[in-house]
Amino acid sequence: MNIDLSAKDIVKKFGALTAVNNISFDVPKGSFFSILGPSGCGKTTLLRMIAGFDHPTSGSLKICGRDMLGIAPNKRPVNLVFQHLALFPMMNVSENIAFGLHRRGVDKQTIQKKVHEILERVGLPEYANKRIDQLSGGQKQRIAIARCLVLDPTVLLLDEPLGALDLKLREQMKVELKKLQSEVGTTFIYITHDQSEALVMSDSVAVMQNGVFEQIASPRELYAEPATSFVASFVGDNNTWSATVSGIENDCIAVETDSNLHFKTRSKDNVSIGQKVDLFLRPEAIVINPHDVSGLNLLQVTVKAVLFDGANSRLLTVTKAGRELTVSLPQNRQYDYIQKGDRISLGWSPESGICFKREE
Amino acid sequence: MIRSLPNPRWYKSGYSIFVACFFIFLFAPLLVTCVLAFNNSNFPSLPWYGATLDWFFANTPDRVGIFHDANNLRSIMTSIQTAFFVSILSVTVGTCAAFLFEQEDFRFKQQLYFIMLAPLVIPGVILGISLLLASNTAGMYFEDSFGLDVPLFRPGFWLVVVGQFSFITTFVTLLISARLKKFDRTLEEAALNLGATRFEVIWHITLRFLRPAIVSGLAVSFLMSFENFNTTLFLVGSEPTLPINLYLQVRDGSTPVINAISLLLMLGTSVFIAINLLASKKSAES
Amino acid sequence: MTAFTKKKSLLFWLFLAPVIGWLGLLIIIPHIDLLIMSLKAENDMGDLVWSTANYMEFFREPIYWVTFVRTALYSVITTVVTLMISFPIAFYIAKVASNKLRGAYVILLLLPFWVSELVRVYGWMILLRESGVLNFFLLKLGIITTPIEMLYNDATMIMGLVYSSMLFMVVPLISVMESLDDSLVEASFDLGGGVISTTWNIIIPHAKPGITSGCIVVFMLSLGNYLTPNLMGGKNSLWFTEQIYNQFIASFNWNQGAAFGFLLLLLSSLIIWFGLKVTKQTLGKVVA
Numbered sequence: 001m002n003i004d005l006s007a008k009d010i011v012k013k014f015g016a017l018t019a020v021n022n023i024s025f026d027v028p029k030g031s032f033f034s035i036l037g038p039s040g041c042g043k044t045t046l047l048r049m050i051a052g053f054d055h056p057t058s059g060s061l062k063i064c065g066r067d068m069l070g071i072a073p074n075k076r077p078v079n080l081v082f083q084h085l086a087l088f089p090m091m092n093v094s095e096n097i098a099f100g101l102h103r104r105g106v107d108k109q110t111i112q113k114k115v116h117e118i119l120e121r122v123g124l125p126e127y128a129n130k131r132i133d134q135l136s137g138g139q140k141q142r143i144a145i146a147r148c149l150v151l152d153p154t155v156l157l158l159d160e161p162l163g164a165l166d167l168k169l170r171e172q173m174k175v176e177l178k179k180l181q182s183e184v185g186t187t188f189i190y191i192t193h194d195q196s197e198a199l200v201m202s203d204s205v206a207v208m209q210n211g212v213f214e215q216i217a218s219p220r221e222l223y224a225e226p227a228t229s230f231v232a233s234f235v236g237d238n239n240t241w242s243a244t245v246s247g248i249e250n251d252c253i254a255v256e257t258d259s260n261l262h263f264k265t266r267s268k269d270n271v272s273i274g275q276k277v278d279l280f281l282r283p284e285a286i287v288i289n290p291h292d293v294s295g296l297n298l299l300q301v302t303v304k305a306v307l308f309d310g311a312n313s314r315l316l317t318v319t320k321a322g323r324e325l326t327v328s329l330p331q332n333r334q335y336d337y338i339q340k341g342d343r344i345s346l347g348w349s350p351e352s353g354i355c356f357k358r359e360e
Numbered sequence: 361m362i363r364s365l366p367n368p369r370w371y372k373s374g375y376s377i378f379v380a381c382f383f384i385f386l387f388a389p390l391l392v393t394c395v396l397a398f399n400n401s402n403f404p405s406l407p408w409y410g411a412t413l414d415w416f417f418a419n420t421p422d423r424v425g426i427f428h429d430a431n432n433l434r435s436i437m438t439s440i441q442t443a444f445f446v447s448i449l450s451v452t453v454g455t456c457a458a459f460l461f462e463q464e465d466f467r468f469k470q471q472l473y474f475i476m477l478a479p480l481v482i483p484g485v486i487l488g489i490s491l492l493l494a495s496n497t498a499g500m501y502f503e504d505s506f507g508l509d510v511p512l513f514r515p516g517f518w519l520v521v522v523g524q525f526s527f528i529t530t531f532v533t534l535l536i537s538a539r540l541k542k543f544d545r546t547l548e549e550a551a552l553n554l555g556a557t558r559f560e561v562i563w564h565i566t567l568r569f570l571r572p573a574i575v576s577g578l579a580v581s582f583l584m585s586f587e588n589f590n591t592t593l594f595l596v597g598s599e600p601t602l603p604i605n606l607y608l609q610v611r612d613g614s615t616p617v618i619n620a621i622s623l624l625l626m627l628g629t630s631v632f633i634a635i636n637l638l639a640s641k642k643s644a645e646s
Numbered sequence: 647m648t649a650f651t652k653k654k655s656l657l658f659w660l661f662l663a664p665v666i667g668w669l670g671l672l673i674i675i676p677h678i679d680l681l682i683m684s685l686k687a688e689n690d691m692g693d694l695v696w697s698t699a700n701y702m703e704f705f706r707e708p709i710y711w712v713t714f715v716r717t718a719l720y721s722v723i724t725t726v727v728t729l730m731i732s733f734p735i736a737f738y739i740a741k742v743a744s745n746k747l748r749g750a751y752v753i754l755l756l757l758p759f760w761v762s763e764l765v766r767v768y769g770w771m772i773l774l775r776e777s778g779v780l781n782f783f784l785l786k787l788g789i790i791t792t793p794i795e796m797l798y799n800d801a802t803m804i805m806g807l808v809y810s811s812m813l814f815m816v817v818p819l820i821s822v823m824e825s826l827d828d829s830l831v832e833a834s835f836d837l838g839g840g841v842i843s844t845t846w847n848i849i850i851p852h853a854k855p856g857i858t859s860g861c862i863v864v865f866m867l868s869l870g871n872y873l874t875p876n877l878m879g880g881k882n883s884l885w886f887t888e889q890i891y892n893q894f895i896a897s898f899n900w901n902q903g904a905a906f907g908f909l910l911l912l913l914s915s916l917i918i919w920f921g922l923k924v925t926k927q928t929l930g931k932v933v934a
Binding site for chain 2: 657658660661662664665667668669672673674675676677679680683731734735738741742743744745754755757758760761762763764765766767768769770771772773777778779782783809812828831832835841844862863866867869870871872873876877887890891894895900903904907910911914915918929
């Protein structure tokens with residue numbers, strides 16, 4: 001496997017603050033790699049170091065095996081799509097795209113040809129002579145990406161470029177970006193705080209918090225097998241209990257929650273009896289009024305509200321002790337009878353839950 | 361190249377040297393003027409003969425310090441009086457103009473606005489001579505028709521006030537307009553709705569909102585009037601303002617008294633600006 | 647009574663009257679009078695009659711039109727030099743200097759310009775003249791053996807003019823550069839641009855409005871300057887404002903002076919109009 005970008009032990013300090021703390025990762029050629037994290041987690045700093053706008057305090061950064069430290073941003077084979085796009089308002093669309101080619105001293109005819117090709121590629125062939133302020137949000141987006149792709153970068157960096165778009169357009173652009181990436185085959189490094197963007201588009205996602213990578217994995221693995229409690233709570237929706245370990249069997253543990261419910265589940269960390277843990281359970285892992293209850297954890301709840309949202313519908317329920325619990329409501333009409341105020345029983349298999357040691 | 365980009369060392373240090381040279385260029389003449397105000401010499405030049413306060417306080421046949429220099433003291437008084445009247449007049453009319461251009465609509469508004477801006481691009485010398493000509497024409501007309509000799513139409517104190525007022529008002533108008541633009545007009549509507557008259561609204565609501573701009577308008581017009589030379593040159597009579605008086609002295613040779621006056625001027629304006637800055641900061645906070 | 651209860655009317659007149667008084671009596675009428683006076687001259691009988699003699703005189707006498715052209719040319723040079731010096735300074739203050747120091751730089755920049763122009767020119771005089779401070783140091787250091795008169799020549803005069811009007815270039819440039827989004831410069835570097843291509847393609851186009859307004863004001867101020875050419879320029883460095891002054895105060899030929907004044911006004915208006923046309927801007931936007 002060819003590695004396009006390789007980072008080793010990257011550290012970046014601003015005075016006393018450590019923004020990026022000892023991060024190492026490899027991005028294979030042609031893959032879509034996302035860095036997902038809440039704002040202030042250090043992901044922008046990391047991106048700016050790859051682009052060359054900041055220098056790491058220590059560590060090494062290689063692109064295609066070439067050391068990038070000390071190389072100026074205008075000499076690196078990476079290009080950045082800025083958060084607010086940074087299209088040059090003093091130039092029209094084709095001048096914007098041609099800017100980087102001009103800097104390389106490409107001759108005029110080639111430039112014209114390439115600009116035309118890339119505009120076709122992003123689906124805006126008639127827009128060459130438009131001013132930037134004549135474009136819509138989605139069109140600006142595509143031009144900003146085209147402006148970078150025309151330079152054939154080894155790695156394309158994207159800094160939350162969909163943040164400014166409205167919801168509908170964002171959904172559409174997600175799909176388009178993914179399609180574009182697989183067509184051109186350029187390595188994309190995408191940073192975002194929106195988990196759905198990361199999950200939908202990426203081959204591989206790194207979840208970042210407080211300057212470190214909590215987990216690097218495929219979207220599916222990230223969702224099903226979170227490595228830390230932060231990943232479990234940040235990626236996807238989860239019900240959370242605080243609990244204490246009350247017994248240990250082979251690959252299963254027994255826990256007692258703070259509201260005195262007893263469950264069997266599995267643990268990611270090595271635990272001993274008496275250990276405080278956080279228990280995570282996906283809403284869709286819960287079965288409503290199960291027929292076959294053998295081996296399931298069971299509990300009785302009252303329906304507080306039916307949250308209808310198409311395929312995404314849920315039940316908001318409360319346990320006797322007043323704990324809220326969200327449960328996915330499959331829209332196969334099987335559960336249409338459930339009303340607000342009903343008492344229902346819920347069951348879930350020990351394999352669906354996951355526990356992490358409580359960090360004090 | 362900018363703060364957020366890594367800059368090569370030659371760029372940073374080369375740039376710093378350039379900026380340092382620029383500020384030396386900016387302050388060298390002022391610094392030299394100040395230092396030589398204390399030289400114990402009859403000429404404002406080096407070598408250094410030791411420090412003295414003669415050019416401020418002396419009153420001997422050889423050396424007359426600024427505080428005993430009747431001629432210069434009188435011109436300072438004239439300048440202060442001129443600036444006083446100019447600032448009051450131009451803030452009054454400038455406030456009216458700001459209201460007129462920001463809140464009223466009428467025919468030929470664009471044209472009138474354009475004429476209001478004109479003093480910004482008319483050289484001060486031209487403003488001076490055209491006012492001199494016009495006042496002279498008016499004076500002759502009054503004398504021929506009514507046998508009246510109106511002193512206002514002859515070069516002198518009031519003509520200088522009028523001349524400076526004619527262009528300083530434009531600056532004050534722009535300053536007050538800028539603040540008035542930020543005024544939320546629904547506040548006026550609310551006050552009207554609560555039973556206030558238009559006059560009461562302007563007095564209690566709008567003018568109070570404009571107060572910081574009015575205060576800095578007073579300060580700016582005072583300073584501009586105090587240091588004006590070009591327009592004033594053609595309109596002065598027998599009572600020269602300080603810049604004109606200094607010019608006459610500098611043209612015919614110089615003594616360190618001029619350095620002493622310059623030093624006091626710098627001190628005075630700095631204190632004046634500092635007070636104004638503090639005041640505007642305070643009113644911005646409250 | 648009905649007239650007063652009608653919406654706004656009384657207040658409107660209250661605002662309008664002083665403004666009309668100011669602009670009509672002090673701006674419009676005097677400039678019309680300037681034009682009329684410039685078109686009148688004494689005939690052989692000593693009476694004032696309509697005539698273009700004053701303008702003919704301007705073209706007939708080389709000293710007048712040469713001074714006029716010189717003044718215009720030197721004002722252009724002054725404007726260009728001021729722009730060349732101010733541009734990097736404004737960029738430094740707006741974009742390179744740390745945020746903490748920026749305010750201090752701006753105050754430092756404004757300070758000298760609140761002091762009377764006369765004081766500033768006087769400072770240069772005692773610095774540069776034959777017995778001046780600079781000559782003293784050069785002699786002391788042994789760089790020269792006899793003092794040099796550095797005042798009273800065209801180069802010094804232009805330097806003085808640049809100094810006098812520097813602020814009016816730097817301030818609009820700083821404000822226009824502060825509005826430049828940093829990420830545009832970063833994007834330019836990311837796409838392979840260097841210092842020169844970024845300056846030329848991104849920063850200068852963005853700064854155009856500031857450059858225009860700065861240039862207009864500096865040009866106008868240089869053209870109408872009297873003090874600096876008079877005190878720092880040499881005997882041959884006649885400035886057109888000095889010609890106007892001579893006609894009014896020395897020769898007492900007001901009609902001739904009025905013609906000169908009107909020509910200067912025409913020149914400055916033309917150049918400003920031309921500058922605005924070329925950069926496609928309006929006066930209101932540039933000054934406010």
